[in-house]
Amino acid sequence: MEATKQQFEDFVKKIAGYPVTWGNLITTPLPQLLKQRYALYTLHIGNRSFLGIYLKNKIEFKPATFEKHLQQVWQNITEYDAYCVITQDLPGYVRQRMVERKIPFVDIGRQLFWPELGAAYQQKKLKASPPVVKALSPATQAVLIYALNDGIQKPVTPKKLAEQLGYTPMTMTRALNEIESIKLCSVKRQGKERFLLPEHKEMLWKNARPFLHNPVKNVKRIMEKDLPENQRLAAGETALAQCSMLTLPKEPIYALWNRYWKKLSKTAQTVPIEDEGTCQLQLWHYNPALFAAEGRVDPFSLYLSLQTERDERVESALEKIMEKLKW
Incomplete structure (x- = not known):
């Protein structure tokens, strides 16, 4: 007392x-x-x-x-x-x-x-500490992949990112919050606006790697003829083979934003086993077409989708692709 x-x-x-x-x-x-x-x-x-x-x-x-x-x-x-x-x-x-x-x-x-x-x-309430970020949200990862593929050449606002990547401004604001909380990129404030600043790609890739995850959410097997030509974006070992000495897989592998699957599933039926004319369709957490080049997914996303493979041929091909990148 x-x-x-x-x-x-x-x-x-x-x-x-x-x-x-x-x-x-x-x-x-x-x-x-x-x-x-x-x-x-x-x-x-x-x-x-x-x-x-x-x-x-x-x-x-x-x-x-x-x-x-x-x-x-x-x-x-x-x-x-x-x-x-x-x-x-x-x-x-x-x-x-x-x-x-x-x-x-x-x-x-x-x-x-x-x-x-x-x-x-x-007594004033203490502000809650920001949550510890262990893995980035798909939208935040999309922003970083965009930056790694030279999409951010000058300071950009959440509103502008939303227009470029197909998200809402609120989602892009949360993405900047995540990026700023773990100090992956510089975020500059000017009045009420926030700007994401361009960063050196090699350093950004190195620092972001622990927080980035496999962009593939799910994989469906469908008949290749049911996939429109304009949606045949090479991914996985198909994309890796196109830019290395790796042999093409028996089934072509393509990537599609998960959001688009519902519409496609109305005309493309899934197939239970590999068969003549089938292909594998990776459903991604973010839109792979945003960063695609030469008909295949970008090298950073490709690396993330295959980084857990234990095939030495795949590992070697991936490393060679990353070594060829112009930082």
């Missing part, structure tokens, strides 16, 4: 500017119900004395009920003309009710409402 008294005195002095002394326990007889809920003390502030009402039971405390109990307290104690409720860690909604009912109180370390002293204070 002594520690609580000291905390109370320090808190009131700091907020209200008055030195206060928490005096001795008042032994005036009270009904048993009130004794179970409250302890009464004398509070000395300057040349004035206040009745300090310490809450023993915070869980059952209700401001409306307290006002009825207070009437009983005044019947037994007459030497004070003012009082203050003393507590710790009282729920916020209860404190709000006390303010509304003009009940003076001190929630030690958190809030002080004491009109008699002309003082009121409430």
Whole structure:
């Protein structure tokens, strides 16, 4: 209790500017119900004395009920003309009710409402720490892949990115938040606007790698003839074979944004096993066509889609492709 008294005195002095002394326990007889809920003390502030009402039971405390109990307290104690409720860690909604009912109180370390002293204070809520980013959202990864493929040549706003990548401005704003939180790119503020600045690609790739994931969400097998020519974007080992000495796979592999599958599935039926004329269709978390070149997915996304392969031929071909990149 002594520690609580000291905390109370320090808190009131700091907020209200008055030195206060928490005096001795008042032994005036009270009904048993009130004794179970409250302890009464004398509070000395300057040349004035206040009745300090310490809450023993915070869980059952209700401001409306307290006002009825207070009437009983005044019947037994007459030497004070003012009082203050003393507590710790009282729920916020209860404190709000006390303010509304003009009940003076001190929630030690958190809030002080004491009109008699002309003082009121409430501790500001601390801003929540930003969430720890372990893997980027698909939209954020799309922004970084866009930057790695030379899409960001000058500072760009979330609104502009939304227009270029097919997302909403709000989604691009969240993408910039993620990028800024793990310091992958520079984000500059100018008034109310934020700009994503171009970065050196090699350093960006190195720093972003731990946060980037396989862009392939799912794989469907369909008849190749059911895939429109303008959607046949080479991916996987098909794309890797086109730019290396790797042999083409038996089934062609293509990439498509997952959002487009619902429409395509109305005309393209899935096939359970490999057969003559079938192909594999990778459904991606983001739109691979945005960064495609020469009819195949971009090298960074291709690397991410195949980086867990344990085939030495694939690993070797991937490394050679990355070595050829112009940083």
